[in-house]
Amino acid sequence: MPRTIVPTEPAGTLSDAWRTCVGTGRFNLALRRDYQDSLALAQRDIGFRYIRGHGILHDDVAVHRPYDAAGHRGTAYVFTYVDQVIDAYLEIGIKPFLELGFMPSALASGDQTVFWWHGNVTPPRDHAEWAQLVQALLRHLIDRYGLDEVRTWPVEVWNEPNLDIFWKDADQEAYFRLYEASVLAVKEVDAELQVGGPAISPGADDWWKPFADFVTARDLPADFLSVHAYSSGPAQHVPFGVYQTLRAPQNLLDQFARPREILAGTVLADRPLHITEFNTSYRPDNPVHDTAYNAAYLAPVLANGGTHADSFSYWTFSDVFEENGVPASFFHGGFGMLAYRQVRKPTYHLYAFMARMGQEVLARGDDHLVTRHAGTGQVTVLAWQPVGGSESPEEPDRHEVRLSIPAPTGGRVFAMRHDVDETAGNAWAAWREMGRPASPSAWQLDALHEASEPARRAFSLPVAPGADGGRVDLDLTLGRHGVTLVTLDPVRDETPPWVDDARIVARD
Known part of the structure; x- marks a missing residue:
């Protein structure tokens, strides 16, 4: 792709x-x-x-x-x-x-x-x-x-x-x-x-x-x-x-x-x-x-x-x-x-x-919108699985979005990803699994609130040099009927030189 x-x-x-x-x-x-x-x-x-x-x-x-x-x-x-x-x-x-x-x-x-x-x-x-x-x-x-x-x-x-x-x-x-x-x-x-x-x-x-x-x-x-x-x-x-x-x-x-x-x-x-x-x-x-x-x-x-x-x-x-x-x-x-x-x-x-997208539009596509916040420089990506209505074929279980995004040269960017699809951030799907209670009990209502939370994941990506400055490759796999938000911010690394996470459990 x-x-x-x-x-x-x-x-x-x-x-x-x-x-x-x-x-x-x-x-x-x-x-x-x-x-x-x-x-x-x-x-x-x-x-x-x-x-x-x-x-x-x-x-x-x-x-x-x-x-x-x-x-x-x-x-x-x-x-x-x-x-x-x-x-x-x-x-x-x-x-x-x-x-x-x-x-x-x-x-x-x-x-x-x-x-x-x-x-x-x-x-x-x-x-x-x-x-x-x-x-x-x-x-x-x-x-x-x-x-x-x-x-x-x-x-x-x-x-x-x-x-x-x-x-x-x-x-x-x-x-x-x-x-x-x-x-x-x-x-x-x-x-x-x-x-x-x-x-x-x-x-x-x-x-x-x-x-x-x-x-x-x-x-x-x-x-x-x-x-x-x-x-x-x-x-x-x-x-x-x-x-x-x-x-x-x-x-x-x-x-x-x-x-x-x-x-x-x-x-x-x-x-x-x-x-x-x-x-x-x-x-x-x-x-x-x-x-x-x-x-x-x-x-x-x-x-x-x-x-x-x-x-x-x-x-x-x-x-x-x-x-x-x-x-x-x-x-x-x-x-x-x-x-x-x-x-x-x-x-x-x-x-x-x-509501979290930036003011500057960098790119639009059939399955994505990429923006940048003018003040902070944060890049925001909205991606979705295209759907075509009743006359289109049934959508597959996965949808791929692959983007090359501009970023400050050198270092890494911090990415925060939020996902909603047929299983994530989907209270209706949880309610259906409950047996479709007409009037949910207190614990069922609590469960629906929990099920309504988007899936979240934090990670970082390397910035590679490009002809027009730094570039980040963002590869997204969306679930069926998925909508995803990703925010990208430059990493300012303040890790002290003596830190060694491999030693946390004190193994030889």
């Missing part, structure tokens, strides 16, 4: 689009301890900038509160839960990416709902009252957190209106009316607040041109564009779960690129593009989300997605998520990169590995 020669000079800068935003279950769930502990862990290890989810205007957050009692009639806007959640977000260094939805029942024009928690998906019975609600929310946030801060929070109008489960009859004209009322309301509060949409699902490319025509004809703001991306096929249902085919990872990158291709030449061509949801499967009960395969599948997407989008938000950070009701088992194919009780899945480790 030939060795890839990694250049000495950077070819560019690694985009942070992969961690600009992360998805979450509905807004109200942020009040739960498991949710808060999981998000704090993700912020410690990864450090997302924004968080986006549904339901800030849903009845269980109780913002919109009509009253008629004792001769008094009107509408109160109550922010008790909004404040608790956003305070908690900001305390751990993450900002809200505000999605306007779903419709408060007292303002809704119908009773169609989605999900176990009954998010109302009908247009407002009064668009002026809807605009007042939006403005009340934003003015409260500005009063509490300051105008300069709230100007940094994107405001997205609705969620997947092209699907009739999320917007009554998938009525495009009705969505455009909602969009107009919403963006004008936002800009009336402050012209520099950032608002956009249309938050459409995969397969809705026929919405882009009408949306561009509408905002152009009506001279409406669209400070950013948003769209979702998933790569799975139709659901094959079983009790409490589904199986689905998967297209190749390149399909996700193609979806990221598609809006700008379609909108080239329109007034929206240069707008920031946010993929406000993406994952392999669009189902919260597909076991692929729990596997090492999911991490290997997404590795090239995280490495290259910033080429096409300003952000792409993994859906979601935690299994504290209830679209289909309360999950029936500890591992249940949930969207989260974290299972309950902060048990880390392989995809979580992929993100944590990415």
Whole structure:
């Protein structure tokens, strides 16, 4: 197998689009301890900038509160839960990416709902009252957190209106009316607040041109564009779960690129593009989300997605998520990169590995990304076994990556290697061997935490002279569906001359 020669000079800068935003279950769930502990862990290890989810205007957050009692009639806007959640977000260094939805029942024009928690998906019975609600929310946030801060929070109008489960009859004209009322309301509060949409699902490319025509004809703001991306096929249902085919990872990158291709030449061509949801499967009960395969599948997407989008938000950070009701088992194919009780899945480790990459990109390949930290000179290598989706042959048990990496001339480098694959760093595999307990006991939960730890190994490698300076040969053998992080630092040898490790056990 030939060795890839990694250049000495950077070819560019690694985009942070992969961690600009992360998805979450509905807004109200942020009040739960498991949710808060999981998000704090993700912020410690990864450090997302924004968080986006549904339901800030849903009845269980109780913002919109009509009253008629004792001769008094009107509408109160109550922010008790909004404040608790956003305070908690900001305390751990993450900002809200505000999605306007779903419709408060007292303002809704119908009773169609989605999900176990009954998010109302009908247009407002009064668009002026809807605009007042939006403005009340934003003015409260500005009063509490300051105008300069709230100007940094994107405001997205609705969620997947092209699907009739999320917007009554998938009525495009009705969505455009909602969009107009919403963006004008936002800009009336402050012209520099950032608002956009249309938050459409995969397969809705026929919405882009009408949306561009509408905002152009009506001279409406669209400070950013948003769209979702998933790569799975139709659901094959079983009790409490589904199986689905998967297209190749390149399909996700193609979806990221598609809006700008379609909108080239329109007034929206240069707008920031946010993929406000993406994952392999669009189902919260597909076991692929729990596997090492999911991490290997997404590795090239995280490495290259910033080429096409300003952000792409993994859906979601935690299994504290209830679209289909309360999950029936500890591992249940949930969207989260974290299972309950902060048990880390392989995809979580992929993100944590990415968080340790440097700013300077030295090399990209089908199975690797090599970066360097500008300040310290540390070289970081992310390697993965390529996977091709359901139509590709089954992956082998081993995958080889061979790299020649630049290093300071002379001496050695210290390497620290972290591995996740079908056996290492894989709590789901351990849970399966346990017999798939629906509600793990205390000792089983401890075992799952231990099993979720990546395999780690420390070693050193010699630096050999090369035509362009020192070189280190790094040969990696990855396990099936493996993702590996290796950090490389020069060794400064401070071993005293009298040290002889061979004498530790005092043999002749």
